Amino acid sequence: MILKTFHKETKELLRDGRVRLSFIIVILLLGIAVWISAKQYQSINEQHAFATQTDRTLWDNQGEKNPHSAAHFGTYAFKPKYPLSLVDQGVDKYAGTSIFLEAHNRNEAQFSAAADQTGLSRFGDLTPDFILLFIIPLLIILLGYNSFTKEKEMGTLTLLKSQGISSTRWMIGKWLALFLPIFLITAILLLIAGILLSSLDDFGVFNWSSLLGMFLVYIVYYMVFINLVLFISSRVKKSGISLVLSLSLWIVACLAAPKAASNVAESKYPYPTRQEFAAMVSEDKKQGLDGHNPWSEESKLLEEQVLKEYNVDSLHKLPFNFDGYRMQKGEEHEARVYFKHYNYLKDQFEQQSGIYRVLAVISPYLPTRFMSMSIAHTDYASHWDFSDAAENYRIATQKFLNDNFAENSEYGNWGYKADSEFWQELPEFEYAPPELSTIIDKNKSNLLILGGWLFGTFGLLLFNTKKL
Numbered sequence: 001m002i003l004k005t006f007h008k009e010t011k012e013l014l015r016d017g018r019v020r021l022s023f024i025i026v027i028l029l030l031g032i033a034v035w036i037s038a039k040q041y042q043s044i045n046e047q048h049a050f051a052t053q054t055d056r057t058l059w060d061n062q063g064e065k066n067p068h069s070a071a072h073f074g075t076y077a078f079k080p081k082y083p084l085s086l087v088d089q090g091v092d093k094y095a096g097t098s099i100f101l102e103a104h105n106r107n108e109a110q111f112s113a114a115a116d117q118t119g120l121s122r123f124g125d126l127t128p129d130f131i132l133l134f135i136i137p138l139l140i141i142l143l144g145y146n147s148f149t150k151e152k153e154m155g156t157l158t159l160l161k162s163q164g165i166s167s168t169r170w171m172i173g174k175w176l177a178l179f180l181p182i183f184l185i186t187a188i189l190l191l192i193a194g195i196l197l198s199s200l201d202d203f204g205v206f207n208w209s210s211l212l213g214m215f216l217v218y219i220v221y222y223m224v225f226i227n228l229v230l231f232i233s234s235r236v237k238k239s240g241i242s243l244v245l246s247l248s249l250w251i252v253a254c255l256a257a258p259k260a261a262s263n264v265a266e267s268k269y270p271y272p273t274r275q276e277f278a279a280m281v282s283e284d285k286k287q288g289l290d291g292h293n294p295w296s297e298e299s300k301l302l303e304e305q306v307l308k309e310y311n312v313d314s315l316h317k318l319p320f321n322f323d324g325y326r327m328q329k330g331e332e333h334e335a336r337v338y339f340k341h342y343n344y345l346k347d348q349f350e351q352q353s354g355i356y357r358v359l360a361v362i363s364p365y366l367p368t369r370f371m372s373m374s375i376a377h378t379d380y381a382s383h384w385d386f387s388d389a390a391e392n393y394r395i396a397t398q399k400f401l402n403d404n405f406a407e408n409s410e411y412g413n414w415g416y417k418a419d420s421e422f423w424q425e426l427p428e429f430e431y432a433p434p435e436l437s438t439i440i441d442k443n444k445s446n447l448l449i450l451g452g453w454l455f456g457t458f459g460l461l462l463f464n465t466k467k468l
Contacts, residue, residue, distance in 0.1 A: 002169045002172050002173045002176070003173070004173065005169070005170055005172075005173025005174055005177070006173040006174075006176050006177050008173075010177045010180075018142070019142065019143060022139055022142055023139075023181070023185075026131065026135060026136065026139055026185065027185065029126065029131055029135065030128065030131055030185070030189050031192075032126065033126050033127055033128045033130070033131055034086070034128055034189065034192055034193055034196070036126065036127075037085075037086040037087070037089070037127060037128060038086055038193075038196045038197075041081055041083070041085065041086045041197075044081045045080075045081050048078050048079075048080060048081060048097075051076070051078050051098070052078050055075060055076045055078075056075075056428060059073075059075050059423055059426070060423050060424045061420075061423075062420070062423050063420045064417040064418065064419065064420050065417055065418060066405070066414065066415075066416060066417055066418070067324075067401035067402065067404045067405040067416075067418050067422075068103065068324075068327060068401065068402070068405060070401055070418070070423065071102065071103035071397070071398055071401045071402070072102055072103050073102075074100055074101055074102035074103075075100075075101050075397070075429075076098050076099065076100055076101065077098065077099045077101055077386075077389075077390035077393060077394075077429045077431075078097065078098045078429075079095075079096070079097050079098065079099075079109065079383075079386050079431075080431065082206075082376060082377040082378065082382075082433065083197045083206030084193075084197075084206065084210060084211065084214065084375060084376035084377065084378075085376050085377070085378045086128070086193055086196070086197060087128045087129060087132075087190065087193050087211075087214060087372075087376060088127075088128070088129040088132075088214070088372045088373055088375075088376040088378055089127055089129060089376075089378055090129075090372075090373035090376055090378025090379050091373070091378060091379065091380055091383065092378045095109055095380075095383045096108060096109025096110045096111055097109065097110070097111050098110055098111055099387065099390045101390065101393065101394040101397060102394075103327075103331065103398055103401075104291075104330075104331070104334055105334075106335075106338040106342070106391055106394065109383070109387065128189065128193070129372065132186070132189070132218055132372075133221075133254065133365065133368065133369060133372075134254055136182060136185065136186070136222060137221075137222070137225045137250055137253075137254065138250060139182070139185075140178065140182060140222060140225045140226055140229055141225075141229055141243070141246040141247060141250060143178055143181070143182075144174075144178045144226060144229040144230055144233060144246075145229060145232070145233055145239065145242045145243045145246045146233060146239040146242060146243070147174050147178065147229075147230055147233045147234075148174075148230070148233040148234040149233050149236060149237065149238060149239040149241075149242050150239060152237055153237075153238070153239060167465045168462065168465055170465075171230070171234075171461065171462075171465040174230065175226060175227075175230060175461075178226050178229075178230070179222075179223070179226055182222050182226070183219065183222075186215065186218055186219060186222070187215065190211055190214065190215045193211070194206075194208060194211050207436075209436055210375050210376075210436050213375050213436060213440070214371075214372055214375045214376065217368055217371045217372055217375070217450070218368065218372070220368075220450055220451075220453075220454050221364055221365075221368040221450070223454055223457075223458075224364045224450075224453045224454055224457050225364070227454075227457035227458055227460065227461045228246075228249060228457055229246050229249075230461055231457070231460055231461050231464055232245045232246050232249070233246075234461075234464055234465065235464065252362070252363070253362075253363040253364060253365050254363070254365050257359065257362050257363035257365065257366065258363065258365060258366060258369070260359070261355060261356050261359040261360075261363075261366060264355055264359065265351075265352035265353075265355040265356060266352070268351075268352075268355060269348045269351040269352050269355070270348070271345060271348055277341065277345075280341055281337060281338065281341050284337040284340065284341070285333075285334055285337055288330075288333035288334075288336075288337070289302060289326070289329055289330045289333045290330055291326050291327035291328070291329065291330020291331060292327070292330070294323075294326065299326060302326060302329060303315065303322070306318065306322065306325070315411045316410070316411050316412075318411065320406040320407055321405060321406045321407075321408075321409045321410055321411050321413065321416075322406075322411050323405070323406075323411060323412070323414070324402045324403070324404075324405035324406030324407075324409070325402075325406045327402050327405070328398070328399060328402035328403065328406065331395065331398045331399070331402065332395075335391075335395050338391065339391075342387075342388075342391075346384055349380060349381075349384070353370075356370070357445050357446070357449060360446070360449045361449070361452075364450060364453040366449075367446040367447075367449045367450040367453075368450060370443065370446050371443055371446050371447065371450065374439045374442070374443050374446075375436070375439060377433045377434075381442070382433055382434070385433065385434065386431055386433075389431045390429070390431075393429045397426060400425075400426055404418055404422065405418075
């Protein structure tokens with residue numbers, strides 16, 4: 001019965017001109033989106049390599065210079081483009097691509113792609129994740145909205161009942177006929193993406209296990225939609241009503257719920273404005289040591305502490321330049337201030353994520369979206385991780401420079417210059433994103449919610465099938 005139903009449903013889908021046209025359109029859109037994303041990925045990687053090399057060359061060729069002048073000269077940390085961003089760009093175009101690393105300041109990432117876009121960006125971008133998250137669920141609705149209603153409208157349901165068919169097997173046959181084309185489209189898309197990425201000379205941290213994980217997330221998402229569409233079709237009598245209800249479900253799940261969740265999260269746990277954040281950081285900086293101000297109360301206390309520690313009565317008798325030592329202590333104070341306030345931002349982000357998880361019970365889109373971005377390393381958590389790594393490198397760089405100044409010059413000697421070869425001793429900035437196992441561990445709640453949607457909709461569909 002399952003195979004007969006499967007063959008019958010498949011033949012009907014293949015005969016329907018609207019279905020064939022829809023498949024062709026979706027496949028063409030997917031092909032174009034993957035090709036565009038692959039070109040963008042390769043181009044951005046080339047720009048990243050060129051910018052990294054150019055910036056390092058500028059740093060290494062500063063010539064003789066005071067280390068603190070070099071600290072203000074600064075360097076850049078460039079965010080790498082991750083391979084699976086070809087499939088899901090996430091927040092990449094809104095988050096900056098490079099962070100300027102300098103003394104005394106923790107800077108935000110700059111040069112986001114969204115800042116260079118025109119008004120046409122309001123209509124959205126043609127990317128694989130847009131098609132995977134929005135268009136394929138619409139395709140599921142088109143294929144399955146009349147799966148059961150057509151049997152009622154044509155009177156074949158009465159004939160099937162008279163033959164004593166198994167409602168469960170009948171439903172399974174229809175489910176498989178709807179699932180197979182969606183499975184094939186998704187598999188082909190991600191397989192092509194994997195082949196493209198693995199054929200590039202530099203495909204970063206790409207691995208097939210992450211791609212497989214993303215594939216499974218989307219397959220579960222589509223299973224949920226298939227279950228819901230078939231449930232609606234089995235409950236109503238008219239195909240038109242089934243179509244309207246299914247489209248309403250898509251609007252709520254994919255458009256209304258994410259927007260509502262964003263508004264609720266932002267209103268309940270808002271971020272401070274840029275001006276408020278800068279003011280709070282500035283106020284806390286004033287409460288501690290300023291490495292540039294030797295006359296402040298904090299500087300005098302530090303002098304007393306160091307003189308007592310080294311058992312000398314003058315800063316000139318210290319075995320290092322106290323100016324460099326004081327500046328390093330000032331950097332450490334400022335770094336603690338920045339970590340305090342950025343940790344507050346991350347706490348707000350975690351609280352907002354909790355709101356999203358709560359509201360995910362009304363939309364399978366939310367956990368799917370978050371899982372997809374996490375696996376692709378294009379979510380906010382990945383951006384935070386990169387930003388923290390850049391800040392740690394900035395702190396290490398300032399210590400590297402201040403220590404050289406303190407150890408190789410005398411107190412009051414601001415004319416000291418490091419050798420031109422000294423700059424090459426600074427290690428290059430390196431960043432590796434979290435492994436797949438770490439991502440899965442951090443997204444357990446999203447996996448549980450998505451799993452709950454899957455088993456809940458399967459149970460609903462099976463329970464309802466017995467009533468047919």
